[in-house]
Each structure stands twice: as structure tokens, then as C-alpha cells.
Amino acid sequence: MPRSGKEARERLENAALELFAVRGFDAVTTAEIAALAGVTERTFFRHFPDKREVLFDGERRLTGWVTEALASVPAGVAPWPTMRRTVDLLVPPLEANREGGERLAAIAAATPALQERAAAKEAHLIALIAELLIARDVTPEEASLVARTCWGALAHAIGSWRAAPGTSLQPHVDRAFDLLEGLLSGASPGSHTGAA
Amino acid sequence: MPRSGKEARERLENAALELFAVRGFDAVTTAEIAALAGVTERTFFRHFPDKREVLFDGERRLTGWVTEALASVPAGVAPWPTMRRTVDLLVPPLEANREGGERLAAIAAATPALQERAAAKEAHLIALIAELLIARDVTPEEASLVARTCWGALAHAIGSWRAAPGTSLQPHVDRAFDLLEGLLSGASPGSHTGAA
DNA sequence: CGTGTTAGCGTCAGCCACTGACGCTAAGCG
DNA sequence: CGCTTAGCGTCAGTGGCTGACGCTAACACG
Numbered sequence: 001m002p003r004s005g006k007e008a009r010e011r012l013e014n015a016a017l018e019l020f021a022v023r024g025f026d027a028v029t030t031a032e033i034a035a036l037a038g039v040t041e042r043t044f045f046r047h048f049p050d051k052r053e054v055l056f057d058g059e060r061r062l063t064g065w066v067t068e069a070l071a072s073v074p075a076g077v078a079p080w081p082t083m084r085r086t087v088d089l090l091v092p093p094l095e096a097n098r099e100g101g102e103r104l105a106a107i108a109a110a111t112p113a114l115q116e117r118a119a120a121k122e123a124h125l126i127a128l129i130a131e132l133l134i135a136r137d138v139t140p141e142e143a144s145l146v147a148r149t150c151w152g153a154l155a156h157a158i159g160s161w162r163a164a165p166g167t168s169l170q171p172h173v174d175r176a177f178d179l180l181e182g183l184l185s186g187a188s189p190g191s192h193t194g195a196a
Numbered sequence: 197m198p199r200s201g202k203e204a205r206e207r208l209e210n211a212a213l214e215l216f217a218v219r220g221f222d223a224v225t226t227a228e229i230a231a232l233a234g235v236t237e238r239t240f241f242r243h244f245p246d247k248r249e250v251l252f253d254g255e256r257r258l259t260g261w262v263t264e265a266l267a268s269v270p271a272g273v274a275p276w277p278t279m280r281r282t283v284d285l286l287v288p289p290l291e292a293n294r295e296g297g298e299r300l301a302a303i304a305a306a307t308p309a310l311q312e313r314a315a316a317k318e319a320h321l322i323a324l325i326a327e328l329l330i331a332r333d334v335t336p337e338e339a340s341l342v343a344r345t346c347w348g349a350l351a352h353a354i355g356s357w358r359a360a361p362g363t364s365l366q367p368h369v370d371r372a373f374d375l376l377e378g379l380l381s382g383a384s385p386g387s388h389t390g391a392a
Numbered sequence: 393c394g395t396g397t398t399a400g401c402g403t404c405a406g407c408c409a410c411t412g413a414c415g416c417t418a419a420g421c422g
Numbered sequence: 423c424g425c426t427t428a429g430c431g432t433c434a435g436t437g438g439c440t441g442a443c444g445c446t447a448a449c450a451c452g
Contacts, residue, residue, distance in 0.1 A: 008429080029408065040431055045410060080379045112316075119315035120308075141356065145376055148348035156341050180341055183276045184380050204400080225437065236402055241439060395451085402445080409438080416431080422424095 009047045011037040016054045017103070025055075025111040052117045055107065058100045059121055063128060065093045070132050079138050083129070083150035087173055094158070095169050102162060126151050153180050205243045207233040212250045213299070221251075221307040248313045251303065254296045255317055259324060261289045266328050275334045279325070279346035283369055290354070291365050298358060322347050349376050 015036035019028040030051050031041045048054045069089035073082050094101070108114035126147045133143035157176040161169045211232035215224040226247050227237045244250045265285035269278050290297070304310035322343045329339035353372040357365045 030410085031408085041409090042411090042432080043430060046429075049410095051409065078379075115319070116312045116316040119319045120312040123311070123315045141352075141371075142375065142379060144355065145349065145352050145372060146379060148352060149345055149376060149380075152344035152348050153341065156337075156344060159340065160337065175337075176341060179338065180345060181380050183274075183338060183342060184345075184377050226439085227437085237438090238403080238440090239401060242400075245439095247438065393452100397450080398446105398448090400445105400447085403443085405441090407438105407440080409436105411436080412434090414432085416429105417427105418429085419427090421426080 008037065008039050008043060012039065012044055012047055013054055013057060020055070020107050021103075025107055025114060052114060055104055055114065056117060056121060058097065058104070061093075061097075063125065065090055066125065066129060067132065070129070070136075075136055079133060079142050079146045080150070082133070082136070083146055084177060087150060087154050087177075088170075090154070091169050091173060098169075101158075105162065122151065122155065149180075153177055204233065204235050204239060208235065208240055208243055209250055209253060216251070216303050217299075221303055221310060248310055251300055251310065252313060252317060254293065254300070257289075257293075259321065261286055262321065262325060263328065266325070266332075271332055275329060275338050275342045276346070278329070278332070279342055280373060283346060283350050283373075284366075286350070287365050287369060294365075297354075301358065318347065318351065345376075349373055 012033060016028070016033045019033060019036065030044050033054070034041045034044045037044075044054075048057075066086070069086045070082070072089060073085045077085070104114075104118075108118055129147035129151065130140075130143040133147060134140050138146070153176045154173065157169065157172040160176070161167060161172040164172070208229060212224070212229045215229060215232065226240050229250070230237045230240045233240075240250075244253075262282070265282045266278070268285060269281045273281070300310075300314075304314055325343035325347065326336075326339040329343060330336050334342070349372045350369065353365065353368040356372070357363060357368040360368070
């Protein structure tokens with residue numbers, strides 16, 4: 001096997017991060033990133049399918065964490081408690097990656113194109129969770145619903161976590177799930193309108 | 197005031213829809229759409245900020261429906277029942293627009309770029325719902341959580357509705373909400389792990 | 393009915409993201 | 423020491439998208 005290629009990839013990531021932080025995503029060209037990394041523009045696109053993806057490379061590990069976390073929850077547990085435990089297992093890696101997540105969020109906050117990509121990544125993650133639940137013999141219907149809902153709670157928790165610097169993620173997760181269960185428990189199934 | 201401009205816009209929409217349906221989104225250029233509509237490419241971009249947006253023009257009305265539906269629910273109702281009623285009010289317009297929604301879904305199914313845009317639109321809609329709830333004196337934290345969750349349920353219901361041709365949307369919505377409330381009611385707040 | 397205003401459009405020139413094809417070369421392997 | 427091959431450079435090209443400028447069809451007004 002010839003050159004590793006991972007060096008160039010890392011240099012590209014660092015160059016992109018540096019330039020984006022200074023001038024913003026839109027004001028940086030892929031040619032500039034490549035030049036700063038010491039390669040050509042063509043090489044940039046050999047490592048990343050598009051300009052945005054250079055920022056989401058860290059996010060790729062998230063799917064691995066989700067898969068592992070869910071796999072370590074014993075089968076037979078009801079869907080919602082299963083995801084409740086899975087989310088708890090996701091807290092440590094998420095906290096360890098706080099800096100990376102916030103850096104991405106900071107750049108994405110001013111760039112609609114990046115928000116789009118982030119939203120798409122979330123949708124894929126929800127689909128992945130649903131598939132993993134189905135593989136654990138959860139009804140497809142329940143799986144989809146639980147995946148959407150639990151990810152919503154986690155995303156909400158991450159949001160309030162980021163809004164409160166210095167705090168740990170876990171209490172935000174606990175609060176989100178407790179709050180959610182409390183909000184929904186008021187209306188019992190089948191009698192939602194309150195005025196038939 | 198000079199030329200209406202709405203004619204050209206509608207011609208562009210129809211031309212795009214026609215070409216996309218035949219050759220797919222990626223294999224059609226904006227210049228071709230413009231030519232079929234009898235205008236220049238430049239005019240296309242005067243009416244739509246980008247190539248994708250020509251497909252989401254109908255989706256714009258959705259924000260209006262959401263705003264109206266939520267406004268027609270009396271204040272003072274708890275957040276979750278409020279959204280439960282709001283979703284019921286959204287069912288008629290959604291059903292009336294079934295064809296448009298499915299045509300978009302069919303084209304988007306083969307085009308990642310369109311799925312991204314759709315995911316971003318959903319995120320914006322969730323943010324809108326949260327803001328409207330906050331304006332109704334719901335806690336920001338509750339608002340965000342309820343908005344995410346209720347939209348997740350509605351999206352799930354629309355999904356199963358589309359998968360079951362000939363059915364009405366309402367029962368799918370009812371089932372999604374009942375199922376969700378049932379799934380979460382098993383775990384009471386504060387005691388989620390089942391095995392401390 | 394002539395004149396001014398203006399929203400919509402055409403034209404041109406250009407940037408930048410992204411791609412296919414081809415050839416080169418450094419790294420490993422026998 | 424040649425062979426293989428993954429990574430890279432080079433070149434040429436497409437297509438999405440934008441700014442600037444000028445034109446003209448519609449409408450308002452005297």
C-alpha cells in the first residue's frame with residue numbers, strides 16, 4: 001500500500017476549521033483550504049464528497065456510538081426504557097466531544113447550508129435508531145415513533161446543555177425525559193381533546 | 197405596476213415539475229427549466245433562491261396553516277393538549293394537499309439534496325411551533341420539547357398514511373398520539389432505568 | 393394621450409462547487 | 423529490483439448561482 005492519505009485528510013480538516021473560524025464558511029473556497037493544507041483542490045474532493053462534509057467528519061462517530069450503546073442494552077426491555085438507557089450511554093462520549101460539537105454549532109449558526117446538513121444527519125440518525133430497534137423485534141411503527149421522540153428529547157437536552165456553560169449533560173438529559181413524560185402523562189390515551 | 201410576474205413563476209414551477217418527474221432532479225438543469233417555461237435562467241433565480249426551492253413552494257403554506265391552527269386553540273390549555281388539537285386542525289389541509297406532498301416525496305426519495313432541504317424545513321417548522329408556544333406563555337423548555345415531540349408524531353403519522361393508500365390521515369394521527377402516550381406512560385418520571 | 397415610474401425580464405460576464413479522465417509517483421511486496 | 427497500487431497533480435469541463443446594466447411592458451398622472 002502506498003501513501004497513507006490520512007495525513008492529507010487531517011491537514012485538510014484542520015485547514016478548513018481554521019479558515020472557517022476566521023472568515024466564515026461561505027467566504028472560504030475549497031481551493032484555499034487545499035492550498036493551506038498543501039494539496040490541490042482535487043484532493044480535497046477525493047477525501048470529502050463536498051465542502052460541508054469536512055466539518056461533519058467527527059459527527060460520523062456518533063452513529064458508531066449509537067449502535068454500540070443500543071447493542072449493550074439487553075433485549076426484552078420495552079422500547080422506551082431501552083432508548084432511555086441508550087441515551088444515558090451516549091452521554092459520556094457526547095460530553096467528551098463537547099468542544100467539537102460546539103465549534104461546529106458556532107460555525108453552522110451563521111450558515112444555512114450547514115444547518116441543512118446537520119438536520120439531514122439527524123434524520124439519518126433517527127432512521128438508524130428505528131432500524132436498530134426493529135432488529136430488536138420492536139414493531140416498525142413503535143420503532144419509528146420512539147426513535148423520533150427519544151432523539152428529540154436528546155437534542156433538546158443537548159441544546160439546553162450548550163446554553164448552560166460549565167454544567168454536565170446528564171442532568172439536562174434527565175430533566176428532558178422527566179419533563180417529557182410529565183407533559184404527556186396528563187392526557188390518557190384515547191381522551192385527548194378534553195371536549196369530545 | 198408592470199408585468200405580474202406570477203405567470204412566469206407558475207410556468208417555471210410546472211416546467212420544473214414536469215422535467216423532474218421524467219428525468220429526475222439531478223439530470224435537469226435550471227437552464228432547461230427556464231427554456232421550457234419560456235424565460236431565461238436568470239429569471240429562474242429571480243423567482244427561486246435555488247434550484248431546490250422550486251419544489252418546496254407549496255410547503256411554504258404549511259407554516260401558515262400551523263400558525264392559524266395554533267392561534268385557533270384557546271389559550272390556557274396545557275401545552276401537549278394544545279398541540280394535540282393543533283395537529284387535528286392541520287389534518288384537513290394536509291389531506292387536501294396529499295397529491296402535492298406525495299409528488300414531492302416521490303422526487304425527493306431519489307435525491308439526497310432534496311431530503312436535506314426537507315429535513316431543514318421540518319427543523320424550521322419545529323422552531324416556529326416552539327416560538328408560537330412561547331408566545332402563549334409556555335416555558336421555553338417545555339415549548340421546545342413539545343414542539344419536537346408533536347411534530348415527530350405528526351411526521352410519523354404522515355409516513356404511515358402515505359404507506360397506506362386510500363386511507364384518511366386522521367386515524368393515523370390518532371394512532372400515533374395514542375401509541376406515543378402509551379409507550380411513555382409505562383415509565384413514571386424519575387424511575388426510568390428499571391434496574392437502579 | 394403623452395410622459396414618467398417601476399417591476400419584471402434579457403444579456404453578459406464571472407465565481408465557485410464539483411467531476412471525469414489521464415498520467416505520475418511514492419510506498420509496500422515478492 | 424521490478425510490480426502493483428493507492429494517493430496525488432493536472433487539465434478541461436459542467437452546472438448552480440450572482441452582480442451589473444439596460445430594456446420594456448404595464449400602470450399612474452396630468
